[in-house]
Amino acid sequence: MIPGLVLAFDDERTMAQSLAQALGVASAQIGRHRFPDGESKLHLPPDLPARLVLLRGLHQPNEKLVELLIALPAARALGARQILLVCPYLAYMRQDMAFTPGEAVSQRHIAALLAGQVDGLITIDPHLHRIQSLDEVMPGCRGVALTAAPLLGAWAAAQVPGALLLGPDEEALQWVAAAGQAQGLAYAVCRKQRFGDRDVRVALPDLPLAGRAVVLMDDVASTGRTLVEAATAVLAAGAASVDVAVTHGLFIGEALSQLRAAGVGQVWSSDAVPHATAVVSVAGLLAGAVRAF
Ligand code: R5P
Numbered sequence: 001m002i003p004g005l006v007l008a009f010d011d012e013r014t015m016a017q018s019l020a021q022a023l024g025v026a027s028a029q030i031g032r033h034r035f036p037d038g039e040s041k042l043h044l045p046p047d048l049p050a051r052l053v054l055l056r057g058l059h060q061p062n063e064k065l066v067e068l069l070i071a072l073p074a075a076r077a078l079g080a081r082q083i084l085l086v087c088p089y090l091a092y093m094r095q096d097m098a099f100t101p102g103e104a105v106s107q108r109h110i111a112a113l114l115a116g117q118v119d120g121l122i123t124i125d126p127h128l129h130r131i132q133s134l135d136e137v138m139p140g141c142r143g144v145a146l147t148a149a150p151l152l153g154a155w156a157a158a159q160v161p162g163a164l165l166l167g168p169d170e171e172a173l174q175w176v177a178a179a180g181q182a183q184g185l186a187y188a189v190c191r192k193q194r195f196g197d198r199d200v201r202v203a204l205p206d207l208p209l210a211g212r213a214v215v216l217m218d219d220v221a222s223t224g225r226t227l228v229e230a231a232t233a234v235l236a237a238g239a240a241s242v243d244v245a246v247t248h249g250l251f252i253g254e255a256l257s258q259l260r261a262a263g264v265g266q267v268w269s270s271d272a273v274p275h276a277t278a279v280v281s282v283a284g285l286l287a288g289a290v291r292a293f
C-alpha cells in the first residue's frame with residue numbers, strides 16, 4: 001500500500017517524517033489540546049485521503065490509547081477509507097493470561113479494541129509469548145509483527161565483535177536467535193522468574209562466561225529490573241563486559257542509572273520508542289512493511 005498521507009501525533013513528528021520520506025509521501029500532524037479537566041481535544045487535517053497511515057506508538061499507553069480511539073473514527077469521518085495503523089510499540093501485549101482468577105487478559109481486549117477500528121496494524125516486536133501471531137487476538141484485521149532484532153544484532157556485532165548475545169528469559173530466544181544467526185554470533189537465554197513489578201530472579205544458562213563480552217538483548221526494558229538481575233549475574237560469573245540492546249527502551253524511573261550501577265557499559269535501543277538510547281532506526285523496516293501491505 002502506498003498511502004496518501006502519513007498522519008501522526010505532534011510528539012512523533014520525527015518518526016512520521018522519516019516514514020513518509022521513505023514512502024515518498026507527505027506527512028501531517030494531529031494537534032492536541034488538553035482541557036483543564038484532563039480531557040483531550042484533537043485536530044486532524046480536514047480532508048484526508050482514502051488510504052491513510054496513522055502512526056502512533058503506545059509508550060505511556062493509557063493516555064495515548066484514548067487519543068487513538070478518538071483519532072481513528074475521526075479520520076474515517078474526514079475521508080479515510082482504509083486505515084493502516086503503524087504502532088512501533090504496541091502496549092499491553094505482556095498481559096497475555098489471567099495469572100489469578102478474575103484478572104483481565106488485557107492483550108486480547110486491547111488488540112480487539114484496535115482491530116475494530118483499523119484495517120491493518122504493523123508493529124515491532126510485540127510480546128507474543130503465549131500466542132503465535134497477532135491474528136489470534138485481532139479478529140478481522142491483518143496484523144504484521146516485525147522484528148528489530150537483526151538491526152540491533154548488527155549494531156551490537158559492530159560495537160562488540162564476538163559478543164555472546166544473551167536473552168534474559170526464555171521468550172527472548174526468538175530475538176537472540178535472529179540476531180545471532182544473522183551475525184554469526186553465539187547466543188543463549190537465561191531463565192527468569194517474576195515475583196512482582198520490580199522483583200525478578202534470573203538464572204544463567206550453563207555456559208562458561210568468564211572473560212566473555214556479553215550483550216543482553218530483549219524486546220522491552222521497562223523498570224530495567226530484568227536486565228539489572230541478568231547483568232549482575234553475568235558479571236558475577238566473570239564476564240569481561242555486559243552491554244544492553246533492546247527494541248523498546250521504556251526505561252522507567254531510575255532504570256538507566258540502576259543498569260549503570262549494576263555494571264552495564266553501553267545501553268542501546270531502537271527508535272521504535274523515542275529515547276536517548278536509540279541508535280538504530282526502524283523507519284525503513286516500517287516503510288517496507290507498509291509498501292508490502
Ligand atoms: C517480559 O518478559 C519482557 O520480555 C521483558 O523482559 C520485561 O517486560 C522487562 O520488564 P522490566 O524491565 O520491568 O523487568
